[in-house]
Amino acid sequence: MQLFKIVLFVNLLSLSVYGNETFQPYKTTDDVPQNAVELWKSYDARAEPLDVRVIKEWKTDGVVTRYVTFRVGTFKESESRIAAYYSFPANNRKNAGFVWSHGGGQRAERNRGRYFATQGFATVDINWLGRPMESDIDVNTNWGNVDPTQGPRFYSKALRDGWKRNLQPDEFSIDPVPSPRNANWFLLAVAARRAITFLEQQPEVDASKLGFSGFSMGGMITALTAADARLKAVVPFVGGTAFKHIDFPGDVRGSSIRAHFKDTDLYSKTIDASAYWPFVKCPVMFISSSNDFHSAFDRIYQSMGLVKHPHWRVSTNMHQNHGPGPEQWVLLNQWFDQYLKGLDQKIPITPPSTFTVKDGMASFTVTPEDSGRLLETEVYFSYDPNSRTRFWNRANAQRNENTWSAQVPVHKNLPLYMFALCRYRLDAPVQLEREQTSTLSLNSWEHSLIPETVDLQQLSQLPKTRVIFEDFKQGTQDWSSRDQRSITTYKFQTPDLDRSDRNQLSIKINPAGKRLSLRLNAGSKFLSQENNLGDFVYVKSIEPGQPQQIVISRNEFKNPDGKTLEWSKVATFEITLIDRDTNQKVMLTSEAGQKHIEFIKLENGTNQ
Template identity: 30%
Template sequence: MCKFFGIAMFCVVLFLGITHAESLKLIAEEDVPKSVRDLYDGFDPDKEPLEVKVLKEFEQDRVIIQMLTFTVGKFKGVKSRISGFYGYPRDAKVRVPALIQLHGGGQRAEMRSVKYAAQNGYACLALNWGGRPLEGSEGLEGTDWGAVDATQKGHNSHYGSLMPDQLTIDQFESPRNSNWFLIVLAGMRGVSFLQSQDKVDADKIGVFGHSMGGKLTVMLTGADNRIKAASPSCGGCGAAPKPIRQWASSGVRPLRSPLYHQTIDDAQYLKEIKVPILYLGPTNDFNGILDVMYANWRNLRSKNVAYSVTPHMNHRSIPEHAISSILFFNDHLKGKFKFPSTPKLQVQTKGTGEMAVAKILPEMGRLVEKVEVLYSNDPHILTRFWRTEGAEKVNGHWEANVPLLGSMKPVHVLANIYYRLETEVEFYPSKRNVPNTFGVSTEMKTFRPEPGNAKMRAPVRVIESNFDSYEDWYRLEWNNPNWWSAYTRKIKDPMHIAPVGSNLVIDVKSEKGGAIFFEIKDNYWNAFPQKPKGNYYARVDFEGSSDWQKISVSLGDFKPMDDRTTSPLRSWERVTELGIRGRVAVVRDGKRVELPERSSKYRWPEPREFKNLRWEGGKYLSP
């Protein structure tokens, strides 16, 4: 009897010891957190020792950089440790503000992000939550989540699922089973790490991240009030609210479980944020869906909300917008730059109602270099073509006409204000030179034309008469003589749709000659639900000439770019995007093939001369 009692007491003591050692308290299914505040209640990021281990320390370009690991917590009896880079300016004489960088999906903590922040006067911690080996980490320990897993490689299902499995904390549906929750805990411990560093001003910590890192930026900012400024990129918009989900063909994602949307969805974290926050992203991003972002960000409690929206891009920003993030931090963490407040935008119908007027009232008017108004009535957010109108200065504000587009669909309007940059700032090496201006965006306004005011306009055959500005395009690798490309969604616009049976034609001037590729994205992002979709290319080789040459392609000239595209391109009707390229990479029998095969023969450096992109032949059908 005594022996049995002793064993029982030992088990109780052992259980209590394990329970006490856990970083999260044990809960019953009926006690599952139902809100953001409940989810993090009771977790003290300062309570347990960080057990920091510096694996390497070195100096690059006047920046001291450490590769390190520290403990996130103890879960299911096993410690979780995360790796990353920490850096700070070598010559800092006083404590400096600090930033946390949260990488995106499939990526890893970046040394260059730490250097970029330090060269702008910040300490920076880049957290390697995804677990990929760090640059220069061969033979060294890395991220090890232990008995749980927050990585895409080991537990990818649990960015959406809250259900239990062998790698989750709870054995019932719970937000504590989400990968996102674990990474936010790591971020909170990262804040504690920064606050413990003698180079860091503990009261001035910000956070930034791209894509999945953008969502994590919003989550960490909403969960941890020690964060004082934030700048998510291409993420952090939350689930679409009901009015947007009800649009036909809006392009938004389906909802997850009710508990997910109460505790993990970005929209709930936005409601907790009181600090300055800047959204960085493009108009056509698949992850930071523009209309959803604008709708949910209206629920922020912060009095200082800013936007910087790149036209036409998907999942990246041009330099004039990308640089806005560090400038925003320079204002709100350093106090050494004045970042403009979000400009006011007013939209009113004009005269007979066939035209609206966008009125923009930016502050710091002496620094305004140009103002552009973007507008569209396409309900599919991801493949929407945004028309552009340059605004003119009128009595201290800026105005642009917004022609109504010939339907009763809601019209979406926003404006970009480009300010002259008059301060020294370092920029990402990958972005090349520091731009002369930086872009700040208004909120987006949506209105529905009055019945009878929007007159139908006949389509035109010319898509682009000249390529002086590429205003309606986005360009990638434009300085690369082989892999340059330019894309537009203009051919989806009702004004530029193709006549039935027409050819796509462009005039080209090149003394060297070579090859040009057209790329077609058909029904991209399911813009036309329940219709076929695919990705196609057409190649045209041509001789060099000092004269303009006509290049023409038909539907039959296009071939599938990959094995997923199984049917031929039969119509221009559902084309959502057109690309003009110097090279393409196609997939044949599962293998990547680059065309042209001999890239050196087909180098096409700038300037590239194009004009009169148009439809020829065929006919428009009567409406």
């Protein structure tokens, strides 16, 4: 009888402690789900009241925006609430809507919601990181006794010093045993599902026309939420790729996050995006950059290869890291117009392509459809398994009617990657939130040949056929720019360039009557860890006069740690020209700006 009373007391105590909890803690490792389906099976994002609170409202130009907070759940005896901007057109109609999830270090933005409301969408922009949104509003995201944020630098109520990827328990985790619910990603995915619930309950929203999109970490949140049956389309930006726990071929050091986990198997089956993409039934538009550090290029295709339907596309901004361009951003509008509003945007299919290998040569073909709108077809290839820093060489593709074909040699113990980018004309220019575009671009499938043994040393043994580093005869096709002024390239990572340290950098500058300042930035970030030397800078003033050739040794580049630059360990190379009289950058993406730089070479010099 006494034992019965003790057991009853313990059970009642357990109910009082955990009775209102969103999740009952797993007590043993045997209780922990071993796959994503089991992990989410018993969770109902509609079950708990949202308790929506409107903090402030703005009405401008036919758009209503509300600063709101709503309940995510109760975790460790404390309520978690998230702040957000809810924006919608003041049109007295039920509108298609989508959730936006910002990236790491970012915050919800009022202007973003206003823009999409002018495009006919209702949006809820969740402020999961908890950064201040309005200078005159203190009410914000409050995670209570849990913390899925990035630490006190961004979230004033942070409980940890930084981001928690691993599944191990600590005093702020849901479960006292290793569990996927202890990773920050899980709580953010819960908040994402609650945001869908928020949208579907709003009178201005058509609950049958909901989507989800997010940037960087928000792209990963999109991937972890995309299987929600309420969603009709998703658009992850520069995030959401699978297999983050697996190194690139050739064991590129630092190319995976596996070092963070004691149990990579449980992570891969419950938190990694590879556990979610096979169950996504809605159309997917994956937006990224060719050299993205977060959504590595090859992993995008590995992810889309898991999707069990054909309604997906990929678009990447070339020679760029973590920066989609206008041709990518416009596809968010197009995708949601088509699959949420039901307005046919005539989005071309993924350009059909083929890839064969015979007698040491790889043959690639692509036959884009919708040839009436097709403006350009570009075929790219690389032998470098490090997609974050590889230089995508433009192949010399030959056209035969509507098919482009290219052949490149295959090299022993080196992988080969090939794909095509197809650029299409839009029926009319589209005004985006920050710029305008008349074109969009779509990628073909990325074809790859991965040998059993990958020897990265073989990259340096390939023939050195590139004599001129750049002469701009093809404009800036091998470069990217974030401000349309400075330009950046990964060309130092092309294996056909002689990057011997005996070489010197030669740049011929035409001042064209201007007092200029030349600034060169070289960085090693995202190379294999042993090759990451850090950042280097070179600055030189250039006086008006005749064109002058500047020869720079690698030890003239300055590094804060006193290191010496090595040409083979330059991942990104940026050029900036500043007009010293106006203190303005020269627009090097323009033809006029490019005339200031006649050529760039790596030439034989004295040993450095």
